[in-house]
Amino acid sequence: MQSPFPELQLFITGPTYVRPEVRQAGMWPEFGHRDSENRKRFEPIMKNLMNLAQAPEDYQVIIFNGSGTTAMEASLRSLVADGETVLNLSVGAFGDLYHKLAVVNGKQAVQFKFEPGTCIDLNRLQNALSEHKPAVVTLTHNETSTGVVNDIEAACKLIHDAGALALIDGISIFGGSPSDISKTRCAMYSTSTQKSLGLPAGFGIAFVSPEAMAKAEKVTNRGLISDILSQIPRASKFQTLTTPNCTLANQMYAQLEYIVNQEGIEKRFSRHLEMRDEVHSFVDGLSGYELFVPEGSRSPTLTTVRVPESITAAKLKEIKEKIRERGYLFDPGYGKLNDALEQIGARPVFRIGHMGDINMDMLSNYLKILKEILPA
Numbered sequence: 001m002q003s004p005f006p007e008l009q010l011f012i013t014g015p016t017y018v019r020p021e022v023r024q025a026g027m028w029p030e031f032g033h034r035d036s037e038n039r040k041r042f043e044p045i046m047k048n049l050m051n052l053a054q055a056p057e058d059y060q061v062i063i064f065n066g067s068g069t070t071a072m073e074a075s076l077r078s079l080v081a082d083g084e085t086v087l088n089l090s091v092g093a094f095g096d097l098y099h100k101l102a103v104v105n106g107k108q109a110v111q112f113k114f115e116p117g118t119c120i121d122l123n124r125l126q127n128a129l130s131e132h133k134p135a136v137v138t139l140t141h142n143e144t145s146t147g148v149v150n151d152i153e154a155a156c157k158l159i160h161d162a163g164a165l166a167l168i169d170g171i172s173i174f175g176g177s178p179s180d181i182s183k184t185r186c187a188m189y190s191t192s193t194q195k196s197l198g199l200p201a202g203f204g205i206a207f208v209s210p211e212a213m214a215k216a217e218k219v220t221n222r223g224l225i226s227d228i229l230s231q232i233p234r235a236s237k238f239q240t241l242t243t244p245n246c247t248l249a250n251q252m253y254a255q256l257e258y259i260v261n262q263e264g265i266e267k268r269f270s271r272h273l274e275m276r277d278e279v280h281s282f283v284d285g286l287s288g289y290e291l292f293v294p295e296g297s298r299s300p301t302l303t304t305v306r307v308p309e310s311i312t313a314a315k316l317k318e319i320k321e322k323i324r325e326r327g328y329l330f331d332p333g334y335g336k337l338n339d340a341l342e343q344i345g346a347r348p349v350f351r352i353g354h355m356g357d358i359n360m361d362m363l364s365n366y367l368k369i370l371k372e373i374l375p376a
């Protein structure tokens, strides 16, 4: 059967464009997840993930069936004990998600928010740590709703000095920029496949520290899928705890071999910075449009653009449809953020995802279309 669906090139912030070679690998043979064929895929996958993360050797990588949220939920269920406070830092919608996960899992959670478009302010973080004395702190490496990247190394230093464990959501940056796990020594760093790794969605990925493994022993009601201690015996044998998506595993094998051994990790990270700079100069050249995030906290994998006075969030959705006719999927901004901005009389933002396997030629072609269609 031919695909009944249109070929759209995705410039949203995930899922992202999947290369033809990776689509092709989806046709490789299925396999048994407790058979020797499993290890042929998952041993290189897990070793390449550790390599890409530049994670210390004493960390364990876990592949969860699910998505990034599955790994985030597991971090809370495994690492926040009864009676302890978890402090959820939020610079946007995905920081809010970490807090929601803590609340719905019955954890004693305190949310600490920063202005949309800004990063974690270290002085305010220091005060919050002194006031709430958390045992665990959650933070977002790259906030996809606002396009802010946080200085996780500096934040984790304060968190650790205050005697707490750090749980990091690295979902929209992992694979496009260093994860800095060896610098932060965070307890758990969670990510997923469908963003800067350039794969379809389907696995949550986590890097877990030895301190986290020891701490989990003291936490009750960890669940099963969400228990890092149930996952680790399988993960250390290069397996998943439950039946994996074989199609995605084959694609992940192919893509990680490509990233690590063909494109090269440093080149991949540099390409992301070059694409970010290209988008910034494009926006600088558009009259009435401006970058939403101040210099110093601008994400390497996505950019948020504040529109001129004449453009509303509703208009951005119309623009999306015009761009669809040209074969591209435009991102009209994170809905709740634009609602909140318009409510206070501020101008909404749209987003350009420049992550994963999008290359400079693809990006330049897309920016040409945007220039034609975006109202002056």
Ligand SMILES: Cc1ncc(COP(=O)(O)O)c(C=O)c1O
Binding pocket: 014, 067, 068, 069, 070, 094, 097, 140, 142, 143, 144, 169, 170, 171, 172, 192
């Ligand atoms: C920063 C961030 N955290 C968490 C999530 C949720 O990830 P998933 O959809 O893989 O569960 C997303 C998805 O957009 C994200 O961008």
